[in-house]
Amino acid sequence: xxxxxxxxxxxxxVGAGTTTGLAAPSVDVTDTRQNSLWSDAWRALMRNPLxxxxxxxxxxxxxxxxxxxxxxxxxxPRDCSLSNSKLEPSAEHWFGYxxxxxxxxxxxxxxxxxxxxIGALAVVVILVLGVTVGAxxxxxxxxxxxxxxxxxxIFYALPLVLGALVILRSGSLxxxxxxxxxxxxxFGWMTAMRLVRSQVIAVKSADYxxxxxxxxxxxxxxxxxxxxxxxxxxxLVYATITVGVLIAAEATLTFLGVGLQRPAISWGLQIDAGQxxxxxxxxxxxxxSIVLTLTVMAFVxxxxxxxxxxxxxxxx
Amino acid sequence: xxxxxxxxxxxxxxxxxxxILQVDDLRxxxxxxxxxxxxxxxxxxxxxxxxxxxxLGESGSGKSVSAQAIMGILDMPPAEITSGRIVFEGRxxxxxxxxxxxxxxxxxxxxxxxxxxxxxxxxxxxxxxxxEMFRAHRGMSRRDARRRAVELMDRVRIPAxxxxxxxxxxxxSGGMRQRVMIAMAIALDPRIxxxxxxxxxxxxxxxxxxMDLLKDLxxxxxxxxxxxxxxxxxxxxxxxxxxxxxxxxxxxxGTVDDVFGNPAHPYTEGLMGSIPQVESTGGRLRPIGGQPxxxxxxxxxxxxxxRCPRRRLGADALPGRHCAGDVPxxxxxxxxxxxxxxxxxxxxxx
Amino acid sequence: xxxxxxxxxLLAIPVMIGASFLIFAMVYALPGDPIRSLGGDRPLAPAxxxxxxxxxxxxxxxxxxxxxxxxxxxxxxxxxDFRGREVSETIAQRLPVTAxxxxxxxxxxxxxxxxxxxMAGIRRNGFLDNVVLVSSTLVVSIPILVLAFxxxxxxxxxxxxxxxxxxxxxxxxxxxxxxxxxxxxxxYVARLTRTSVAENMRADHVRTARAKGLPNRxxxxxxxxxxxxxxxxxxxGADIGNLMGGAIVTESVFNLPGIGxxxxxxxxxxxxxxxxxxxxxxxxxxxxxxxxxxxxxxxxDPRIRYD
Numbered sequence: 001x002x003x004x005x006x007x008x009x010x011x012x013x014v015g016a017g018t019t020t021g022l023a024a025p026s027v028d029v030t031d032t033r034q035n036s037l038w039s040d041a042w043r044a045l046m047r048n049p050l051x052x053x054x055x056x057x058x059x060x061x062x063x064x065x066x067x068x069x070x071x072x073x074x075x076x077p078r079d080c081s082l083s084n085s086k087l088e089p090s091a092e093h094w095f096g097y098x099x100x101x102x103x104x105x106x107x108x109x110x111x112x113x114x115x116x117x118i119g120a121l122a123v124v125v126i127l128v129l130g131v132t133v134g135a136x137x138x139x140x141x142x143x144x145x146x147x148x149x150x151x152x153x154i155f156y157a158l159p160l161v162l163g164a165l166v167i168l169r170s171g172s173l174x175x176x177x178x179x180x181x182x183x184x185x186x187f188g189w190m191t192a193m194r195l196v197r198s199q200v201i202a203v204k205s206a207d208y209x210x211x212x213x214x215x216x217x218x219x220x221x222x223x224x225x226x227x228x229x230x231x232x233x234x235x236l237v238y239a240t241i242t243v244g245v246l247i248a249a250e251a252t253l254t255f256l257g258v259g260l261q262r263p264a265i266s267w268g269l270q271i272d273a274g275q276x277x278x279x280x281x282x283x284x285x286x287x288x289s290i291v292l293t294l295t296v297m298a299f300v301x302x303x304x305x306x307x308x309x310x311x312x313x314x315x316x
Numbered sequence: 317x318x319x320x321x322x323x324x325x326x327x328x329x330x331x332x333x334x335x336i337l338q339v340d341d342l343r344x345x346x347x348x349x350x351x352x353x354x355x356x357x358x359x360x361x362x363x364x365x366x367x368x369x370x371x372l373g374e375s376g377s378g379k380s381v382s383a384q385a386i387m388g389i390l391d392m393p394p395a396e397i398t399s400g401r402i403v404f405e406g407r408x409x410x411x412x413x414x415x416x417x418x419x420x421x422x423x424x425x426x427x428x429x430x431x432x433x434x435x436x437x438x439x440x441x442x443x444x445x446x447x448e449m450f451r452a453h454r455g456m457s458r459r460d461a462r463r464r465a466v467e468l469m470d471r472v473r474i475p476a477x478x479x480x481x482x483x484x485x486x487x488x489s490g491g492m493r494q495r496v497m498i499a500m501a502i503a504l505d506p507r508i509x510x511x512x513x514x515x516x517x518x519x520x521x522x523x524x525x526x527m528d529l530l531k532d533l534x535x536x537x538x539x540x541x542x543x544x545x546x547x548x549x550x551x552x553x554x555x556x557x558x559x560x561x562x563x564x565x566x567x568x569x570g571t572v573d574d575v576f577g578n579p580a581h582p583y584t585e586g587l588m589g590s591i592p593q594v595e596s597t598g599g600r601l602r603p604i605g606g607q608p609x610x611x612x613x614x615x616x617x618x619x620x621x622x623r624c625p626r627r628r629l630g631a632d633a634l635p636g637r638h639c640a641g642d643v644p645x646x647x648x649x650x651x652x653x654x655x656x657x658x659x660x661x662x663x664x665x666x
Numbered sequence: 667x668x669x670x671x672x673x674x675x676l677l678a679i680p681v682m683i684g685a686s687f688l689i690f691a692m693v694y695a696l697p698g699d700p701i702r703s704l705g706g707d708r709p710l711a712p713a714x715x716x717x718x719x720x721x722x723x724x725x726x727x728x729x730x731x732x733x734x735x736x737x738x739x740x741x742x743x744x745x746x747d748f749r750g751r752e753v754s755e756t757i758a759q760r761l762p763v764t765a766x767x768x769x770x771x772x773x774x775x776x777x778x779x780x781x782x783x784x785m786a787g788i789r790r791n792g793f794l795d796n797v798v799l800v801s802s803t804l805v806v807s808i809p810i811l812v813l814a815f816x817x818x819x820x821x822x823x824x825x826x827x828x829x830x831x832x833x834x835x836x837x838x839x840x841x842x843x844x845x846x847x848x849x850x851x852x853x854y855v856a857r858l859t860r861t862s863v864a865e866n867m868r869a870d871h872v873r874t875a876r877a878k879g880l881p882n883r884x885x886x887x888x889x890x891x892x893x894x895x896x897x898x899x900x901x902x903g904a905d906i907g908n909l910m911g912g913a914i915v916t917e918s919v920f921n922l923p924g925i926g927x928x929x930x931x932x933x934x935x936x937x938x939x940x941x942x943x944x945x946x947x948x949x950x951x952x953x954x955x956x957x958x959x960x961x962x963x964x965x966x967d968p969r970i971r972y973d
Contacts, residue, residue: 153677157949160908166693251809257934293812
């Protein structure tokens, strides 16, 4: 790996937030000596309080999204009665009522489901797109790389929220959960692509790849068995953190009016509705905000902990 | 407390018959998460004017750490100098304040490192970095410092010095970069130059040029040269005396011809024996068996005993000279030769 | 150096063209009715529809449409909104507000972020280091949307320290929104600076600087800082994209009449042309700023200049 490649790789990893900058890139995880990477990482993760906090929050979020009825204490988010409008939190109704008189706890709880679906869907698409394009680009180099990198550059010029906003606004995708997920992945795949591409380029020129080739390994075998396993670590870190980013982005897009629409239940919609009542009924904005923040925090913390655990330089 | 060497050129520094550097029982430990690492375990040597002392050893033998301890550039946690004296120009460097030690670095003792590309700052020109010596220690102006930098680049035989003074390190070849490092190191006419593996990263022909340069400079200035290396060939070509290090200790010391010709320590013997001979065809290479010692768990007694083909254990050993139990002191074996082995005389064949 | 700048410029141009095409495609070329893109759900009289089709060349083949679109762009014609105002005029009016907000955010992010990062990085694992690490993780987790409301409520309504909306108090009105906008980026800059500094302090060239007997200040400032700032500068450039997205939210919450707020309003009011026009401008600004950052990077790091 040349110095330039090393620098580019570090540049991309730092940009993606998957490294603290101290990691020496291109650790060969398929080398038997390095098989301890994952077991070392697991042990380091277990020791990290951030991972535990994030993990607990993450599991909680998953449970809330999967079994909203339990956490809503049996209340129906759509069972609204105007006589309850804007009632403050009480022992019976922990989050009070919203402007329409619906139980707010139920609404916030049911909002988790949409966020989870969008976050998960978008991150999967981003990974599939990013890994495929990045691997092809890095492995084949030449014209393929130039074209694909230029395309990525063009998409990069549209920041996530702006790009998703335009495409959702145009209405071509519709307005549902899938639409939002696609819009987000359309403008979020580039960093994953660059990350994988740099890893592939860095590893491609390594000695053990030359050795494998000399032993007659085919391109696809080299790609799958030697190169991609090395790219897994930073991409995993990136994917974890990105779920959090995507959930926040969905809430933002919905708040701005281009994401999910009523009668869907989303934290973004709740915050938007509560906006004008911030002074008099702040709980309308704050309850969904707190839950949204805790959810994002879960993924950011887990991603951070994962990054520290996988960073070879942090391990002695 | 004299501050003679911050302002006076070397000619006025003390020139006496005694050694210019005296290291006495230096011990350095590292406190790491997984325990205490004994990197240097009682190193003592002296260096005279104009002398080239080679410190020979494997990675992990403590040779670089002891040099950095002399320079005072070790990271003090986690490193800790637990005992010893380093006497330079009449003062024990370990008793000086950080500021006083800093003033010794550069004008008194200087050091060059193995990888010149990473050892030079990539964002400043070589002229700037060489000139720093003059600006920081002699208070020269930028223009004067730059002029002196060009002179130095000439002196270390960098072609077209005046045109290249504003170039950046990455624009030079490996050998030229090492010359830049040498230029920085000799800028203020230090009395001692410590070279830590200066040629390991270079091609053989470039290696020879750089070593020639160092010897010539040494002849001109009379500075002492401490050459740290694991390359037996370089030691043979360039050094007057050699100190062989193992597990943080010096295990043999003497002139290069004597030590290489007739080793007094099994480790040195093993090193000599592992050199492939041009004449010998067929046969196997003879490495030293076993692994280098774990400095966090140095073997008891003689640290080399697990790998030593001559070790005497149990009933074989003479009283007080049990290889696994008694630490052999570094002692005078024959005139001009010291070795840390209970059975050096046998190794020598005397 | 000149060659480097020229090459970056040459690379930036196809990116801008491509990005404008991408925007065009999203609005006019995807399946669905472009009239909906422009006007949303509002009921439009057939005459108005015909006018729209004419103005945006919607009856022409796509290639011609795009050509005319670019032609208009280059002349600064970004279309008109449904109230008859030129989009470019709206932008011109509102741009200064967003510019000031972004400027405040960048200054806060760069200055506080770098200072915090340097102090944390110099003494790795010290108290300050851990404070920076933990707080940056927390701040990064809080979406700007949430932070904006919290800040407005706590510092505006409750404590009354800052104006809660509008630009009536001159530069002071930009302080709280700027801080909110900068928050996530600030955390990233601090972390990045911290690692960069910590790594550089252990670098070989710093060891050499110490071996040369240079005073500590020179070692830290001259030999560590400049090297450490290189990745930070690149990050700030790339991060401007996030600032632009965040500006929409911040301006909306704090009611600052900038182009971000204009996007927010236009989405509500189904003014497609305004949204597209402003986003196009933002993209161009983003690409331009990245070019500037690339040049700055070359100034800081001579190794790049000769690529």
